[in-house]
Amino acid sequence: MNQGRSSNSSNPALEVVDLNIVVGGRRILTDASFTLNHTTLTGLIGANGAGKTTLLKTILGLIPHESGTIRSQNFGEHGRPSIGYVPQKINLDPDVPIRTFDLVELGINGRGLRRSITKKERFKRVEEALQSVGMSHLADRRVGLLSGGEQQRAMIAHALVGRPDLLLLDEPLANLDVRAENEVVQLLTSLKATTGLAILLSAHDLNPILEVVDQVIYLAESKLASGPTEEVVTTSSLSALYGHHVEVIRVNGRVVVVPGRDSSSHHDYDQQHPNRNLTRSQP
Amino acid sequence: MIISTLLHDIVAAGFLTNPAVRTAIVVGALSATVSSVVGLFTVVRGQSFAGHALSDIGAAGGSGAALANISPLLGFVAMNLIGALTLEAFQPKRVRGRDLVTGVVLGAILGIAALLLYLDTTLTTSTGTTVSVLFGSLFTLPSNSLPLAIGIGSVSIFTIAWIYRPLLLSSVSPELAQVQGVRVRWISLVFLLALAAAVSLSALLTGAILSTALLIGPPTIATRRTHSIRSALVLSIAIGIGVTLAGILLSYDSVAWTSQGVGWPVSFCIVALLTLVFFLVPRRTHTVGEHLTKDEPRSAPTPPSSSALVSK
Amino acid sequence: MFAPYAIATWEAATIIAIISGLVGFFVVLRQSTFVAHALPTGAFAGAGAAALVGVSSLIGLGVFSLLSAFLMTALRRRSTKDTATALAMVFLLGLGALFLSQSGAYASSVYGLLFGQLLGVSRSEIPIIAAVAVIIVVVTLAIYRPLLRSSILPELTGAQAISEPVLETVFLILVAAVTAVALPIVGALLVFSLLTAPPAAARALTSRPHLATVLSSVIALGIVWISIALGFTTNLPVGFFVGSFGALVFVASRFIGPTRLRPARLLARHTRLDRTPT
Known part of the structure; x- marks a missing residue:
């Protein structure tokens, strides 16, 4: 599935420089820069409402940005960046008569008033995409009747069938049970290895993906920090990001971000901090 | 022998030679086909109310046509296109509240329909306009309306065929469609216009307020039995045509059965048969190896007991 | 306009406005616009049935409104809310077409039944209408809180005293009752x-x-009174005025309502509301 990508895999799949996003008068992102490389799994972390979805949609070109550049290397069939996208809420109606196969097939030029590739080639691609997410045996099932984890896989196959360079997933782990969550994480890891994709997935909690991500983009207070997990998710870098003291604690292999204990000079963090629930146990 | 006697009993004398019946069969089959195709997407997109609203809106056009002395079909189509544009213009982005806006637009246009029908009955001497516009009958159809009906039907079907893929994708998920560069708003408008044309046509068949039956009935039954859009389309058309033809036959036969020789209206026969089919056809919960067309890849057999069907 | 024969119209219209405003609040909250359209349209057949059997049309309308409501409930078990509503409506409309074809007397009143008529009720029917209205108001107020809760937070329905199907059925019956008297x-x-x-x-x-x-x-009352007054003076159908004024009021409210205010002011308004003791 990675023909056409290997030639320029030395270039980053996506380069974002000095990006500013303002939506409806609200500043979402200020001077953000980061790079997404091939064969890399990146976690986009931030509290609910921090602007993760907005950032993803800006990369997709669905929301205009105020200034800055978004550069992607490969362009797809219609001059659009070849980016696969799995949206956050997938409400597939069980009453819609559409099979997994059909859903994935619509990923190839779903806009298509005319079709650019042969039927045989299309079916081959769909079959490949289904295989890569381990859904071949469910190809004939009605999508609306599949479980949450299976629907998620079907959506990933839909995104992959267009042969993107970059795969964006918006909160793919929300609403999944622990087992399904683990399955999706494993799937993304193996997809990265086999296809050389650059994958960016957003999550409000770092912990489920802590083990597998190569890079973290941390979004808070309209600012963004990116880099290897152990560099970004530290007391000093997150404190700088939030503009007041927060502490990163590692317990039993989990990362917990709490407002700092010794920050008596900052009275206002309780209202501002996204994880303020965690402070309730303090005196 | 027995079969021919039976057939003779079912198909009353003169059924196929009667010119009114012939026109009814052709127009009936045509509009049932168009309604079933367009209706499938209407049901899938959850726009049943908009589909029905357009038929009522068309009634205003039908009554206006009687005033202006033009073909009622033209009146229906013109008013429906205006209605579709109005609905789309006021449509909120979110799905919540969509029905409310449809309702307010419908209320306003129904008010105008009331006025036009009132003027019809007071200014012209035709007292039956209300009944013929709202409950129109196939048997009273002039045969010269056939070319216009065929034209409008083909436009509607070809429009759906033209936007098939983006329409299907944006019906499943508007967000996914946007990512692929589909102009969702535009597709939605084009679909509403195709819907308006289809509704106008079936309004001729069963009358304005009953055209909803053909639009919603066959596709609803079809989506309960099938798992792919194509088989749903085929089944929907089959049910639509079957019910319409059976309804026409039943209505024709009923003249002989009822005491005063009044007969049952076609619209009633069609709707009653449709409701019967709806209750008789059970919902199919899942598939075990749906038949694929021959050039689609065959996948591994579905494991019989799977947790996959436990809905979330 | 205020002649003795018109008094019944004014009395009935006032009652209708009050109950439709009350029940309508939940129609909008529960996103049941289509249901509110389908129930009366289906009930229309009731007048035809009544004409055939030879009973008061109010009884026919009442019976068929309830029939509409129950048919919808039955169909919803086998289909989505939308399609169930559409199918129930067209089936009853089909019956209406049948009655229409069988009874000549009914045909002349079709227009009035569909688009309304000023002298649609007689003086003797006012006590019945009033009694139905009192029942509607009492029932609505009795289930006001659970109905409000389930309308706003349908996800929480498992955690309440009255189950969602029961609430929905009661709601449909309420709409049916309003329909029967307003039609x-x-x-x-x-x-x-x-x-x-x-x-x-x-x-x-x-x-x-x-x-x-x-x-x-209050708004419903305003619309109905003005529509009836205009109906009496111009002789045009009441439905025309009701439909037009309804749309006008809706559009006007969009322009002056809080939704048109800027976010900052909207926020201020909401915080103020939050602080008011409940």
């Missing part, structure tokens, strides 16, 4: 206009549910 004057096709436009406007004007309910009835 003769306002008309089958336009009852829903009275059930949706005033509450939608009220909802846009205030965020307080109790105030919105009252406001909704």
